[in-house]
Amino acid sequence: AQKVTQAQTEISVVEKEDVTLDCVYETRDTTYYLFWYKQPPSGELVFLIRRNSFDEQNEISGRYSWNFQKSTSSFNFTITASQVVDSAVYFCALSEEGGGGADGLTFGKGTHLIIQP
Amino acid sequence: GAVVSQHPSWVICKSGTSVKIECRSLDFQATTMFWYRQFPKQSLMLMATSNEGSKATYEQGVEKDKFLINHASLTLSTLTVTSAHPEDSSFYICSARDPHLPGVTDTQYFGPGTRLTVL
Numbered sequence: 059a060q061k062v063t064q065a066q067t068e069i070s071v072v073e074k075e076d077v078t079l080d081c082v083y084e085t086r087d088t089t090y091y092l093f094w095y096k097q098p099p100s101g102e103l104v105f106l107i108r109r110n111s112f113d114e115q116n117e118i119s120g121r122y123s124w125n126f127q128k129s130t131s132s133f134n135f136t137i138t139a140s141q142v143v144d145s146a147v148y149f150c151a152l153s154e155e156g157g158g159g160a161d162g163l164t165f166g167k168g169t170h171l172i173i174q175p
Numbered sequence: 176g177a178v179v180s181q182h183p184s185w186v187i188c189k190s191g192t193s194v195k196i197e198c199r200s201l202d203f204q205a206t207t208m209f210w211y212r213q214f215p216k217q218s219l220m221l222m223a224t225s226n227e228g229s230k231a232t233y234e235q236g237v238e239k240d241k242f243l244i245n246h247a248s249l250t251l252s253t254l255t256v257t258s259a260h261p262e263d264s265s266f267y268i269c270s271a272r273d274p275h276l277p278g279v280t281d282t283q284y285f286g287p288g289t290r291l292t293v294l
Binding site for chain 2: 093095100101102103105108149153161162163164165166167168
């Protein structure tokens, strides 16, 4: 069965600092998908990124970057020059390839990121 | 594009009553929808997978007779919490997947969630 581990329950940094959120996953499938979502206090999930298991290329989007390493089963997320608006709970998630497409997501427990002014 | 709505956004009901939550894909056809539950300060847990025109598949530990799911059309899935009890109070979130969207065939688009409080 698949599993996603976000060992950092809460991280607090001062604005403008860089911060990395860790995500380690377990799966027996060779085809799978990894995601990061942001959940602000409103509760609505905000999609950040999707990666499939065959694409290990790291990605940068503005202040956000992701490091996917299959060798260590990790998919870490870094925010550069953090801002107060980045404060939220961040979830890493995994889905495996079902018969008709990707299955439902398995979420990590989430990391509560607090950016202090 | 790829917008998913939920209705209602919040609901308060008395113990023993049933509550229906709707999940709609507004600008695409969702052959598959998923229902998740999130208790306060916890993660999201998959409850069931709903495929249009067929019975939902429930995750282990989720009572199918208590959480009735109907996916009667390609744009609408409903979750009915029957005989609700205070322990069913939670944040229910649906997501929808359109396998025909180019480049994002396996991305799930999430609704804004429904907060259920059972008194």
